[in-house]
Amino acid sequence: MAEPNVLDVPWGPRAVTIYDVARHAGVAPSTVSRAFSRPGRVNAATAERIRRVADELGYRANPVARALSTARTNMIAVIILDIANPFYAEIVRGAQAAAAAAGYTVVLADAQESDRLERSALERAVTAVDGIVLASSRMSDSAIRMISKQKPVVVLNRAVVDVPCLVTDNARGARHAAEHLGALGHEHVTYVAGPEASWADGMRWWSLREAAAQLSLRVRRIGPFTPDVRGGVQAAEQFQAQPTSAVVAYNDQLAIGLIRGLAGRGIRVPGDVSVVGFDNIAAANLVTPGLTTVAAPLYTQGVTAARHVLGMIEGGRGRTGQPGVLPVRLVVRDSTAERHRDVRQRRRGPALAASPLAL
Amino acid sequence: MAEPNVLDVPWGPRAVTIYDVARHAGVAPSTVSRAFSRPGRVNAATAERIRRVADELGYRANPVARALSTARTNMIAVIILDIANPFYAEIVRGAQAAAAAAGYTVVLADAQESDRLERSALERAVTAVDGIVLASSRMSDSAIRMISKQKPVVVLNRAVVDVPCLVTDNARGARHAAEHLGALGHEHVTYVAGPEASWADGMRWWSLREAAAQLSLRVRRIGPFTPDVRGGVQAAEQFQAQPTSAVVAYNDQLAIGLIRGLAGRGIRVPGDVSVVGFDNIAAANLVTPGLTTVAAPLYTQGVTAARHVLGMIEGGRGRTGQPGVLPVRLVVRDSTAERHRDVRQRRRGPALAASPLAL
DNA sequence: CAATTCACGGCAACCGATTGCCTCACCGAT
């Protein structure tokens, strides 16, 4: 009778609050609140009764109200550039696991590779969450520093002065790639570059160059290309103009696209050209040939980043000194092989034959 | 002097509120609030002054406080089963675009294929967002109905009575696949099943069966398998015991894994076996051979779902009658071909030769 | 036995924005 007909109301009667519970349990609202959030503060029997009443009424704390008074939302944002990029999946998983363990929820925001969208996502996030993991960003260093002044921020795969960062060991990765190719007899390596705004791209190219110099390999760079399969196909066209027997690509998508593009031009991998990628995305093991690539501990990176943010939320400022560096390893699959001088091997390679370069 | 040293405070002094703005502008807080949210309600000159002061002070409305009094968070949750599953990427993109257009933010929650995690994600979401898009779910119908009583919910790729749903035309998709295979001369099709809890799996198998009957094809079913590449590799083993010349897989990952697994056993696709997948994930076009698959308008599905949820939030209940059905199309690539009776074609197929079935 | 501590629960003031209602000033119209 006093109960309104549930079917009439759009989405149920207004949710039950601590006030409802308090009334039914014959206590003050504050006691209800403490019964849940301050164990030991209220008498065990009372707490039990409150909990029972709350259960019967179907009470759920309103996180918005809680957030307003505590200034804690118990959420951290993970901002990724592109949800379609499998690279982020493991990072997100790791962050989610670490956050959940600490009672936090991860909200994911996808910037869709757009500076503008990233900004607006951040704009909202900064006021709505307790901390932020920027899993690679296209924004300027100073913009990131700005955000970092307002909320705990950890930046991934990029070094920003005065902001806690967590990067993978691109230098060592590039070195591994160079050594691997060198050991296979390659003497000339092309680097297929990703976005100019990418910090990782700079690191990878620079380190590859460095390593190549030490190993007496010659390197050159083509690009930039958009870091997806399409970009790789485009790269193939440009590569063909001046081919080399070995390629290191900014990431796996580029590498995969490149291999596709080469195949379309009758250039075989690894028969004619060896290709190394970066990131070890799931697809790297799906394509034919399997892609040799530099793998980073992505899950661990996610966990570490989230823990760090959480630490900054609870504690004080984070270490903003040197960026944390995560180890990498080279996963050797079938896209790299010994260099072949033997031209007979190339069955359908007129374009290559026309090239002045000896592969 | 009165200003505390910014460097001393963990994350800036307490954010500036409408009260600060009001004081500096010499008006009441309510006027500040209206200046922003109720255009025309305050004098243009006053509004302008308030806006200027707010800018100078760096005022940003606190979404939590706003949400508390309006009972609107302006967020919708999109819950996906597995962030690593590329299938969801386009859906999320579409939902995000539609939400953004309406001034809403999408928060993504990844259930990691776990009923428990999905539940807890939902548990939190239900109180923290205005509406929910369940992009496929492993929960029970009744649990979903429960949630749907509390907040606007739209379910994707699954039909739940009394809850607004949006599915792709699995029946037609299965028919297309069957017709395509039939036209290529295949007479016996194996369905490689996905999770039993998947509504889509049931639909696909059932419809395939139906279509096959009409086309006088014989079908059988193996599985269930986990809907990832690994599952597909396992399926290959089981398939080999009783091979057929054509296969329809629950989704692309399974199809890709199956092709891998078959290749490892010397069975070639499409030479020996034709394979059709579902979903048309990005990788379907990356693998070799390119995967023939049933494609659905995923982006559109995301847009539609979000619009629907938004409509329910603003308006009343949603239509819960028949589920909306989105059209599909068959993308023919290289994993399907004419059936070969010719055994010479199989160079390394002893296992197949041992089979009693004529392919 | 008096003094003090302690456990337990209630009161009420927040958190920051929104909004219904009221007041006041000023307008033209009667």
Next chain:
DNA sequence: ATCGGTGAGGCAATCGGTTGCCGTGAATTG
């Protein structure tokens, strides 16, 4: 001169928890 209308702004309640402080009765202590 009076009245109704209207534009502009302020007051204060409200959303639902949280938490500092206080009061009470009981237990502990010297």
